[in-house]
Amino acid sequence: MTTDHIIGEEKSLKEIIKDIDIVPLFQDAVSAGVSGVILKDSSGEVLFQHGNSPEGTDHSADIPVKFEGEVAGNLVITGDRSSKYLVDSIGTIIHDALKLILKSRFKSLLASDTHETVIQQSYDELLETNNKLKLSEMKYRDLAGSLEKKVQERTDELKKAHAKLLQQEKIASVGQLAAGVAHEINNPLGFIASNINSLKQYVSKIKDMLLFYRSAFEEQGLTAGDRELSQEKWKKNNLDFILSDVDELVRESLTGADRVRKIVSDLKGFSHIDDVAGADIHVNDEIDRTLNILTHETPEDAEIIKEYNELPVIEGNAAQICQVFFNIILNAFQAKQLNLKLRIRTRHSGDHIRIDFSDNGPGIPDNITNRIFEPFFTTKEVGEGTGMGLNVAYDTVVSYGGTIDVYSVQGNGTTFSLVLPVKAGMNS
Amino acid sequence: MVEYDELENRMILKLVYYGPAMSGKTTNLLQLHDILDQDNRGELTVLDTKNDRTLFFDLLPFFLIAPSGLKIKLKVFTVPGQVQHDATRKAVLQRADGVAFIADSQLTEETNNFESFKNLEQNLDFVGLDIEKIPLVVQFNKRDLQNIIPETDVTDAWEPTGIPVFMSSALLGKGVLDTFRRLLELTYEHVDRRYMLWDKHGLDKSKFVHQLTMRSDNEPLHEGI
Ligand SMILES: Nc1nc2c(ncn2[C@@H]2O[C@H](COP(=O)(O)OP(=O)(O)OP(=O)(O)O)[C@@H](O)[C@H]2O)c(=O)[nH]1
Ligand SMILES: Nc1ncnc2c1ncn2[C@@H]1O[C@H](COP(=O)(O)OP(=O)(O)OP(=O)(O)O)[C@@H](O)[C@H]1O
Ligand SMILES: [Mg+2]
Ligand SMILES: [Mg+2]
Numbered sequence: 001m002t003t004d005h006i007i008g009e010e011k012s013l014k015e016i017i018k019d020i021d022i023v024p025l026f027q028d029a030v031s032a033g034v035s036g037v038i039l040k041d042s043s044g045e046v047l048f049q050h051g052n053s054p055e056g057t058d059h060s061a062d063i064p065v066k067f068e069g070e071v072a073g074n075l076v077i078t079g080d081r082s083s084k085y086l087v088d089s090i091g092t093i094i095h096d097a098l099k100l101i102l103k104s105r106f107k108s109l110l111a112s113d114t115h116e117t118v119i120q121q122s123y124d125e126l127l128e129t130n131n132k133l134k135l136s137e138m139k140y141r142d143l144a145g146s147l148e149k150k151v152q153e154r155t156d157e158l159k160k161a162h163a164k165l166l167q168q169e170k171i172a173s174v175g176q177l178a179a180g181v182a183h184e185i186n187n188p189l190g191f192i193a194s195n196i197n198s199l200k201q202y203v204s205k206i207k208d209m210l211l212f213y214r215s216a217f218e219e220q221g222l223t224a225g226d227r228e229l230s231q232e233k234w235k236k237n238n239l240d241f242i243l244s245d246v247d248e249l250v251r252e253s254l255t256g257a258d259r260v261r262k263i264v265s266d267l268k269g270f271s272h273i274d275d276v277a278g279a280d281i282h283v284n285d286e287i288d289r290t291l292n293i294l295t296h297e298t299p300e301d302a303e304i305i306k307e308y309n310e311l312p313v314i315e316g317n318a319a320q321i322c323q324v325f326f327n328i329i330l331n332a333f334q335a336k337q338l339n340l341k342l343r344i345r346t347r348h349s350g351d352h353i354r355i356d357f358s359d360n361g362p363g364i365p366d367n368i369t370n371r372i373f374e375p376f377f378t379t380k381e382v383g384e385g386t387g388m389g390l391n392v393a394y395d396t397v398v399s400y401g402g403t404i405d406v407y408s409v410q411g412n413g414t415t416f417s418l419v420l421p422v423k424a425g426m427n428s
Numbered sequence: 429m430v431e432y433d434e435l436e437n438r439m440i441l442k443l444v445y446y447g448p449a450m451s452g453k454t455t456n457l458l459q460l461h462d463i464l465d466q467d468n469r470g471e472l473t474v475l476d477t478k479n480d481r482t483l484f485f486d487l488l489p490f491f492l493i494a495p496s497g498l499k500i501k502l503k504v505f506t507v508p509g510q511v512q513h514d515a516t517r518k519a520v521l522q523r524a525d526g527v528a529f530i531a532d533s534q535l536t537e538e539t540n541n542f543e544s545f546k547n548l549e550q551n552l553d554f555v556g557l558d559i560e561k562i563p564l565v566v567q568f569n570k571r572d573l574q575n576i577i578p579e580t581d582v583t584d585a586w587e588p589t590g591i592p593v594f595m596s597s598a599l600l601g602k603g604v605l606d607t608f609r610r611l612l613e614l615t616y617e618h619v620d621r622r623y624m625l626w627d628k629h630g631l632d633k634s635k636f637v638h639q640l641t642m643r644s645d646n647e648p649l650h651e652g653i
Contacts, residue, residue: 068471069489070501110475110487
């Protein structure tokens, strides 16, 4: 044999993977929130890198890349601000994409290598086989084309991860906005309430005086004409009604102002703008707070059954925990508009607390229960749900080292069950 | 012709599934891929084309590390069986360390089997390999069909050659692993003679064969419902 080309010759990662495959993928990973992505070969040589190098980062995932059954390199994903969860899940996505790229590139490489090898062989056979081979080489070019499609799919997944980050930021900024508005409302509300209080006192004095004048007038009034005139004016101005109504009016205004004050304080509490991360959280209180915020979304005849037990505090950011409760409770409210019963039960056992939200809604069909935590998964009309609620809840609970489970019987209600670890040293 | 890199401490072995068109070479590899533990193997690359006929070849790689640290990669290929792809067959056959000849048991295929085996002899010679020396096993496939050559006829014909013969139905996964196992044993013996897999690398035959034929514990995964 005169040929140097051996079919199935060993190939290194470097020979198989092209910049054009990997660079956009790594760029997308970094824009989705990790700080750096590196592909090394088995000798440790860096083949591709995007973003920061791993030094001084909080978390990195090191994924062995197998090729032909042998570890041929490593994929290192690092992240600093980003959560471990994000780094790991983007790592998985990139690794999957890499496997696809390897597989397809290797295939087309083998195909064109074979072509070359065969061409160098006997000329008689060449004429016969060449056309066929060309045809199939074309096919593998097409295959490489469909590779692009697959890579595109992976890229879309990365975009999703990115959108999720945005969504979480949005939720945070809604909280900020609420806190700002709360602050703005509090000032004018303060003097409205205090003015109404003064008004209440003034009115009672005016009323008192008015009644005094009236009785004085009617008993020893100047002339009969004056008396008549006075009675007529009294009637015309509807003063009997006014005097009886004015107290009620002031009282209602005060109640109203008080309600505004309470809403604002709940709003502020809910956004927890003043909280520091790692504060003590009283779960029962936070659930109540969340229910208050949701007053307007609560179906009118809903029955909310609270079965709270005494709980130790958990540690974290109350705004995030409230967001979880909010998303779960709102789903229940949206699931059943008439005769909704929602039972919220809290319990403490050992080193964790457990919170069950059970509704008597329609339940979740079996074939979608494993999808409801996916980002953007929703069964609601466009504009009604974004499908991020449970996903955000899931990520938050996991980041607290907890779990979130769903039990649902179709036609017979749904229970979301949260388990959260209590603050170290608090498990009595 | 073993590829051995002393510096890298690496060895590459190549086995080739040879035989007439449509005899079931690709099916053999598909079955091995399904049956065997994925920890010891890579992915199956099927370079097939129109109507499931192999135009180039298929490749199923395996990987293991001997007690000495010697890395062994085993690459199992199929050739295209159709007569016109002889150039590709030669190319794939280069530097083979062992061959499994997959014959079609159907009576109608007798001539094709014969032609293909002759072709194997010629091409081994063409790439500088000796059919008398190279590890070789024969498999009579498609035993599940009607109108097949009787087993006694097969043994009568092949026994004198000393070449191991297996009856199989690749479609049903029968005999596939036995064929592969025997080929591995012969290949081990062949390679051991020259590279001292046992004396120098502490890798004995049964360990070599066992590692490469470990079944996956998990039943085949059925994804979705
Ligand atoms: N009944 C039966 N059919 C089989 C068996 N093994 C393979 N086949 C079928 O035979 C056909 C050809 O099988 P392949 O494995 O593609 O054959 P091949 O030797 O790779 O063929 P080429 O690569 O085109 O030369 C397929 O339709 C297989 O399903 C078997 O044991 N029994
Ligand atoms: N209590 C429940 N009862 C019945 N189905 C539910 C319940 N909670 C969630 N689901 C189902 O899970 C899906 C996903 O919920 P998720 O909160 O993630 O998104 P969403 O409510 O549709 O939209 P978003 O919360 O982003 O506005 C819902 O569309 C719904 O089909
Ligand atoms: Mg929701
Ligand atoms: Mg084939």
